[in-house]
Structures are given as structure tokens and as C-alpha cells.
Amino acid sequence: METTNIPGYAYGQVNRSPVTLAELELLKQTVLFSAADVAALAQAGQVLAPQTDAILDVWYGFVGAHPYLLRYFSLHGQPDGAYLARVRARFGQWIIDLCTKPYDQAWLDYQHEIGLRHTTAKKNLTDGAQAEPLIHLRYLTTFIVPLTATIKPFLQNGGSSTDEVEAMHAAWFKAVTLTATLWSYPYVKEGQF
Amino acid sequence: METTNIPGYAYGQVNRSPVTLAELELLKQTVLFSAADVAALAQAGQVLAPQTDAILDVWYGFVGAHPYLLRYFSLHGQPDGAYLARVRARFGQWIIDLCTKPYDQAWLDYQHEIGLRHTTAKKNLTDGAQAEPLIHLRYLTTFIVPLTATIKPFLQNGGSSTDEVEAMHAAWFKAVTLTATLWSYPYVKEGQF
Ligand code: HEM
Ligand code: HEM
Numbered sequence: 001m002e003t004t005n006i007p008g009y010a011y012g013q014v015n016r017s018p019v020t021l022a023e024l025e026l027l028k029q030t031v032l033f034s035a036a037d038v039a040a041l042a043q044a045g046q047v048l049a050p051q052t053d054a055i056l057d058v059w060y061g062f063v064g065a066h067p068y069l070l071r072y073f074s075l076h077g078q079p080d081g082a083y084l085a086r087v088r089a090r091f092g093q094w095i096i097d098l099c100t101k102p103y104d105q106a107w108l109d110y111q112h113e114i115g116l117r118h119t120t121a122k123k124n125l126t127d128g129a130q131a132e133p134l135i136h137l138r139y140l141t142t143f144i145v146p147l148t149a150t151i152k153p154f155l156q157n158g159g160s161s162t163d164e165v166e167a168m169h170a171a172w173f174k175a176v177t178l179t180a181t182l183w184s185y186p187y188v189k190e191g192q193f
Numbered sequence: 194m195e196t197t198n199i200p201g202y203a204y205g206q207v208n209r210s211p212v213t214l215a216e217l218e219l220l221k222q223t224v225l226f227s228a229a230d231v232a233a234l235a236q237a238g239q240v241l242a243p244q245t246d247a248i249l250d251v252w253y254g255f256v257g258a259h260p261y262l263l264r265y266f267s268l269h270g271q272p273d274g275a276y277l278a279r280v281r282a283r284f285g286q287w288i289i290d291l292c293t294k295p296y297d298q299a300w301l302d303y304q305h306e307i308g309l310r311h312t313t314a315k316k317n318l319t320d321g322a323q324a325e326p327l328i329h330l331r332y333l334t335t336f337i338v339p340l341t342a343t344i345k346p347f348l349q350n351g352g353s354s355t356d357e358v359e360a361m362h363a364a365w366f367k368a369v370t371l372t373a374t375l376w377s378y379p380y381v382k383e384g385q386f
């Protein structure tokens with residue numbers, strides 16, 4: 001997939017993460033992330049890539065149906081349509097990246113950038129958006145559930161066996177939890193991440 | 194289960210959570226928590242209660258096998274055995290509470306207390322432990338995966354149908370994510386939780 005034409009997508013062009021690769025390795029161990037998960041995610045990437053739009057319809061439907069979530073794309077109750085559209089394209093790319101990119105220094109760095117983009121440090125800047133200045137951390141963590149639960153039907157659409165679907169789903173859950181964890185860094189008090 | 198004889202267990206006797214019941218309601222919506230989950234958790238509580246010790250063996254085995262986790266029960270590389278044992282009893286009670294207690298003000302308050310007990314504010318105090326002063330937030334969040342993955346075989350041991358096991362497992366995942374989210378409060382910068 002050609003990615004350079006997604007406005008605001010800056011993979012490989014951001015500052016270094018304060019989290020080290022050695023620390024990432026321990027987080028991977030904690031979520032039980034193995035070589036089998038890398039393979040399962042690669043397969044998931046193939047299954048999910050052609051369905052990206054349908055997945056984003058579900059996720060945006062979820063956000064749109066809940067005013068307490070839609071507010072983060074809004075200012076004074078007014079959603080910023082351009083903002084929603086631009087973030088959607090990067091969110092689609094994230095699905096692919098999560099499944100197919102090696103979890104190396106560039107990946108780690110971009111996780112930190114995405115975390116920052118949910119906080120006052122960088123939110124709205126990339127898109128010149130008119131919206132709330134911060135997404136509260138509690139929703140990043142709780143989103144692990146809907147992002148994990150809603151992906152399963154899409155994993156089942158690829159003609160894979162039940163065991164393969166289970167393996168892809170387990171790997172996806174681990175990957176989403178790992179990234180949500182990394183994104184919490186800028187929210188956390190000095191030395192407590 | 195009689196609970197008053199667990200040293201340091203203080204359910205119903207702690208300070209009020211800074212998180213409101215209205216905010217908890219939105220977090221429950223975000224993890225897709227429904228009346229069906231309450232029922233599935235009640236069933237899970239019955240299935241898991243007689244297996245508490247075996248579950249804790251698995252979780253303590255996981256912590257004990259990873260020096261970067263065991264250090265939180267240790268000082269200068271020396272694990273505090275009494276601390277491990279006392280926390281284990283409260284951890285067992287937590288399994289039952291998570292499944293069977295109503296998620297009301299008392300529950301919310303105790304979630305905040307448990308969060309504090311993982312931080313410099315309260316860690317080690319309850320047990321007079323000799324151990325690291327803080328558990329880093331990144332491990333609380335990543336623990337959602339092992340705590341969710343390892344419970345499934347125990348849910349399968351209760352003679353429930355496959356569908357019931359799936360329902361109990363999904364409800365457990367939601368409940369663990371909800372609590373890990375609430376526990377992050379004391380780690381987070383003012384106004385960003
Ligand atoms: C684990 C949970 C979440 C995931 C996986 C996720 C994913 C993403 C991704 C991939 C991006 C674009 C990153 C880029 O710029 O390349 C993004 C940005 C954004 N997300 Fe999230 N997100 C999560 C939680 C949330 C929540 C709970 C909300 C609130 C409804 C939210 C709202 C936004 C907004 C408004 C942006 C644009 C930030 C900016 O101004 O640059 N996200 N998210
Ligand atoms: C979602 C993840 C976690 C859950 C569900 C959990 C559960 C609990 C529970 C129920 C208690 C006892 C609460 C009470 O006093 O009544 C506790 C305390 C404790 N946990 Fe965790 N925990 C989690 C993450 C961790 C991690 C990653 C570590 C580090 C290995 C850890 C180490 C401890 C320690 C050392 C205590 C005792 C704290 C004190 O001094 O009072 N926990 N945990």
C-alpha cells in the first residue's frame with residue numbers, strides 16, 4: 001500500500017520514543033507476544049486490508065453514536081468533519097501497520113507520536129482541527145475492548161480456519177494492548193510509566 | 194466466602210474514588226458492558242471460586258518466572274515472602290469480587306484504593322513490605338492480556354457450554370480492562386485521566 005499520500009501520516013519522520021527497545025521487549029513478553037503472533041498478524045493484515053473501510057465504518061459508527069466520544073472530534077458540540085475524515089485515513093493505515101510493520105525503533109517512535117497526538121502536546125495540530133485539546137486516557141485504555149471485539153467478524157471473513165481466526169484474534173488483542181500501553185506514556189507522571 | 198479475615202483487605206472502608214459513578218457508567222458503555230455481562234460474571238464467579246488457588250499458582254508462576262516483574266515484590270533483588278503471601282490472599286478475593294460484587298460506589302472506591310496500592314502513595318504500607326516503591330503503569334495495562342488469556346482454561350473447567358464459556362470470557366475481559374483503567378488514575382497527570 002502506498003502511504004506517503006495520507007495527509008499527516010509521518011511514519012519514519014518523528015522524534016525518538018522515550019521508551020527503549022529493551023523496555024519494549026519486556027512489554028512484549030508481558031503480553032505473551034511470540035513469533036507465532038508475528039505470523040498471525042501478517043495473515044490478519046492480508047485479511048483485513050481489503051476490509052479497512054468497513055472496519056472504519058464500524059469504529060466511526062461507535063464513536064458517532066456516543067456523544068462523550070464524538071466530543072473529542074468536536075468543539076462546543078460541533079464535530080469537525082474534515083478532521084474526522086483526515087484521521088480516518090491514518091486510522092486505516094494504522095490497521096495495516098499494526099499487522100505488518102516490524103516492531104522496531106521506527107515503529108516504537110511512531111507509537112509515541114500517536115500517543116502525543118491524543119494529548120495537549122500535539123492534538124489538532126496535524127490537521128488544524130477545531131476540537132477538544134485532549135482525549136482522556138481512560139478512553140484509550142477502555143478502547144482495547146471494542147477494538148478487539150469488533151475485529152473478530154472481519155477476521156472471520158477471510159476464509160481462514162477457526163484455529164487461524166483464533167490465532168489472529170489473540171495476536172491482534174496483544175498488539176492493540178501493547179500500543180495502547182505505549183500511547184499512555186505522555187499522560188503519566190514522571191518516572192511512573 | 195468470609196472475607197473479614199484477609200489481612201489488609203479493606204473493601205467498604207476506604208476513601209471515596211475521584212471517579213464518579215456517572216463517569217464509570219460511560220466507561221462501562223465503552224467496554225460494551227451489559228446486563229448479560231453481569232450474569233456471565235456471576236456464573237464465572239461460581240466456576241472460578243473453587244479454583245482460586247490454582248489460578249493464583251499460574252499468575253504467581255508468571256510473575257516469579259520474570260525478574261522484571263518479581264522485582265516489584267522485592268528490594269535489592271530480595272523477594273519479600275510474607276508480602277507475596279499476603280497479597281496473594283487479597284488477589285484471590287479480587288477474583289471473586291470482580292465477578293460477584295455490584296459495580297457501585299463501594300466497588301468504585303475500592304478500585305481507587307487498589308490503584309493507589311500499586312503506586313508510591315500506598316504501596317508496601319498495608320503489609321509493611323520491603324519492596325520497590327512503585328509498580329510501573331505499563332505493566333498494569335499490559336497485564337490485561339495475561340490475566341485474560343490465562344483465565345480461559347479455568348472457565349472451561351466448570352462444565353459450562355462453549356457459548357457460556359465464551360460469554361464468561363468476554364465479560365471477564367471487559368471487567369479486567371475496566372479495573373485496569375480505573376487503577377491508572379493515580380498515575381496520570383492532573384486532568385488527563
Ligand atoms: C486504543 C485505542 C485507540 C486507537 C487504536 C486509536 C488509533 C488512532 C490512530 C491510529 C490515530 C492516527 C495516528 C496518526 O496521526 O497517524 C488516532 C488519532 C486520533 N484518535 Fe485515536 N485511537 C484510540 C483511542 C481514541 C479515542 C478513545 C478517541 C476519542 C474518541 C480517539 C480519537 C482520536 C482523534 C481525535 C485523533 C486525531 C488526533 C490528532 O489531532 O492528531 N482515539 N487514533
Ligand atoms: C491488571 C493487572 C493487575 C491486577 C488485576 C492486579 C491485582 C491486584 C490486587 C487485587 C491486589 C490487592 C489489592 C488489595 O490490597 O486488596 C494487588 C496488589 C499488588 N499487586 Fe497487583 N495487579 C495487577 C498488576 C500488577 C503488576 C503488573 C504487578 C507487578 C508484578 C503487581 C504487583 C502487586 C503488588 C506488589 C501488590 C501489593 C501492593 C501493596 O503493597 O499493597 N500487580 N494487585
